[in-house]
Amino acid sequence: MSSNNSGDNPRLSEEVDDSSSSIQERLRAGARQILVAFFLLVIAAALWELAKIITGTSDRTMPHIWDTLSFLGSTTSQNENYSWFLFKNAWSTAKASLIGLLVGTAFGLVTGTSIARSRFVGNGLMPLIVAAQAVPIVAIAPALVLWLGTGGVTKTVITTYLTFFPVTVATARGIQSVPQESHELLRTYGASKRTSLRILELPFASPLIFVGLETAAAFSVVGAIVAELPFGSKEGLGVVILTSWQFYITEPRALYCVALTSCALGAVFVLSVRLMAYFALGPRSQGEVL
Numbered sequence: 001m002s003s004n005n006s007g008d009n010p011r012l013s014e015e016v017d018d019s020s021s022s023i024q025e026r027l028r029a030g031a032r033q034i035l036v037a038f039f040l041l042v043i044a045a046a047l048w049e050l051a052k053i054i055t056g057t058s059d060r061t062m063p064h065i066w067d068t069l070s071f072l073g074s075t076t077s078q079n080e081n082y083s084w085f086l087f088k089n090a091w092s093t094a095k096a097s098l099i100g101l102l103v104g105t106a107f108g109l110v111t112g113t114s115i116a117r118s119r120f121v122g123n124g125l126m127p128l129i130v131a132a133q134a135v136p137i138v139a140i141a142p143a144l145v146l147w148l149g150t151g152g153v154t155k156t157v158i159t160t161y162l163t164f165f166p167v168t169v170a171t172a173r174g175i176q177s178v179p180q181e182s183h184e185l186l187r188t189y190g191a192s193k194r195t196s197l198r199i200l201e202l203p204f205a206s207p208l209i210f211v212g213l214e215t216a217a218a219f220s221v222v223g224a225i226v227a228e229l230p231f232g233s234k235e236g237l238g239v240v241i242l243t244s245w246q247f248y249i250t251e252p253r254a255l256y257c258v259a260l261t262s263c264a265l266g267a268v269f270v271l272s273v274r275l276m277a278y279f280a281l282g283p284r285s286q287g288e289v290l
Contacts, residue, residue, distance in 0.1 A: 100159020112171025170212025174205025
């Protein structure tokens with residue numbers, strides 16, 4: 001009678017031990033990254049206070065870090081907690097960022113695959129894509145607002161514009177880096193191009209694609225905020241930034257609070273992509289994405 005106990009199967013026991021040690025190693029690596037990020041934040045805060053002391057800047061122009069953080073507990077003119085006010089606007093920006101990121105990723109995957117598989121397409125598209133990315137988004141955002149209005153369509157277009165490029169480049173480079181021997185092996189088995197893409201090219205390129213997605217995730221937040229900056233937008237962190245800037249002389253802490261919120265939102269997007277990479281790639285993401 002066979003037993004299901006892993007102790008009776010040395011090979012199974014080794015696999016379980018290897019899996020446990022791999023998880024523990026990744027948890028330790030994650031903890032180290034959190035500690036490094038925390039220390040960097042502490043150093044940044046210390047440098048801020050040091051610069052304030054050296055330059056003799058007044059609290060009205062350059063408030064203390066603790067004064068800025070305490071402002072999160074204040075109340076708006078509508079008797080609303082300022083932290084909740086920022087959260088609502090950050091949620092609006094996050095939704096626009098996510099939609100643009102998804103659309104830009106889809107277009108980037110298709111375009112990057114086409115560039116990698118066809119030299120003619122690559123030679124024709126890459127110069128145009130690079131030239132388009134050289135145009136500052138702040139230069140075309142007002143025109144897009146005039147053409148498309150201040151709604152979600154404009155936010156989607158701008159965030160798609162910013163997220164499209166890193167995903168395209170990462171996908172193209174990842175697929176092009178597949179060893180020729182692997183292609184030849186699949187051809188000997190009569191695999192079609194679609195099969196090769198599904199079981200070889202995209203899996204091989206996925207670590208690099210996730211690296212591109214990290215950049216795209218950060219850009220998506222930037223794009224959504226830029227789309228909210230022109231006058232006429234009703235909600236979002238871009239609107240709060242514009243309003244806080246107008247009242248900077250009387251209350252500078254509001255602008256710094258929304259800036260910190262924007263940074264936090266970008267960090268959430270990037271960390272979400274890293275978690276996706278971990279669950280999608282497992283150990284393969286070690287050292288390539290995380």
